[in-house]
Structure formats: C-alpha cells, structure tokens
Amino acid sequence: MLLRQLASKLDLDTSIISKVERGDRQLKKEQIPLLAEILNADKEELLMLWLADQVYSVIEGEPMADEALKSVSKKLKKAK
Amino acid sequence: MLLRQLASKLDLDTSIISKVERGDRQLKKEQIPLLAEILNADKEELLMLWLADQVYSVIEGEPMADEALKSVSKKLKKAK
DNA sequence: TATATATTTGCCAATATTTGTCAAGACATA
C-alpha cells in the first residue's frame, strides 16, 4: 500500500505517515483503531504496541529506566 | 519544613508544592536533583521514582498496561 | 537519460498540554 493511500484513509498528509514509519513521529491514540482496521491487524495488539512506544519514549536513555519499570510493575499489581 | 520554605527553595509557588504533595501535579525533571538536595535524599532514587511516575501516568487505566510494560522491558534489554 | 511517481525532510502555523501565578477560601490555633 502506498503512503498516500494510507494517508488518505487516516486523513493525514503522506509526510506524517512517512515520519511515523521511520519512527520520527507517533500517531495519536485515536488513530490506532482506524489503522488496525485498514491494515487488518489486531486492535488490542496495535494499541499495546503504541502504548509501549509511549512508555519507551519516556524512559529512553534514562539510566534508571529498568528500576523505574520494575517500580511501575509493582505499583500496577497493587492497584489491581 | 513548611511548604513556603520548600517552595522558595525550588523557586515555585506554594500552591504547586501543595499540588505535588497531593499528587495533582508532577515536578519538572530539572527540579528533582534540587529537591533531593533540599530533602537530603538520594538523587538517583528520587529521579527513579519521578521516572516511574511519568511511566505510570502513561499507562494508568490502560487495559494493556502490563503487556506494554513487558514489551518495553524486552526492548530495553535488546537496546543495551 | 528523461519523466513521472513516491518518499523524505525541514520549516511553519494551529492546537493542545504543561507549568506557574494569583486570589479566594478552608482549616487550625492563639
């Protein structure tokens, strides 16, 4: 599928899609379900990957990333 | 220590400190080392907790939070 | 090679989010 086809379906400029594919940009959360439909992919899975990207961009390059993640996992378990 | 003392040392309004203590706001990353000094706490530890807060606010309420965290951990290991 | 088509890149404007200020109110205590 061409970028402009994907772009038009997502109602975005091709340049944005290009950036997304190269990792320069991230889509908005609302765009993920639509993308999943277009690509015929699993929405939950895609949303999970999107979330992971969000988290990654927060901890990227942080020396304490690993410890922080563990701390979050702990808190998450307690929250349930 | 009074809020206004802490506030003045951090060069912030007391209202912000109040909100931070109640979890309504988060400090900026740059303010953490300073806070650690003032409280005589471990900078690394505080920064780690701050990071964890950032991550938590990203995944909070997300059904796929757990999977996403695992995915990030995996990616983190590979990146090293 | 020349032309058409597709992608990438940098820059800018619009929008959204975050951060800080201020003023009013709540609460405790003398």
Place this chain on the structure above:
DNA sequence: TATGTCTTGACAAATATTGGCAAATATATA
C-alpha cells in the same frame, strides 16, 4: 477574631505536539 498555613480553581505564559506545505531526494519506468 486575627494570624499563619495549606488548598483550590481560574487564568496566563511557556512548551510540546500535531498536521500541512513545499522543496529535496529517491525510485521506477518509458
């Protein structure tokens, strides 16, 4: 009541995100 501390919400300023445009680059094809 008067004073000092903390909390809250409305607002403004600063910052970040998002999307579009146009030029540059890459890729395909005659």
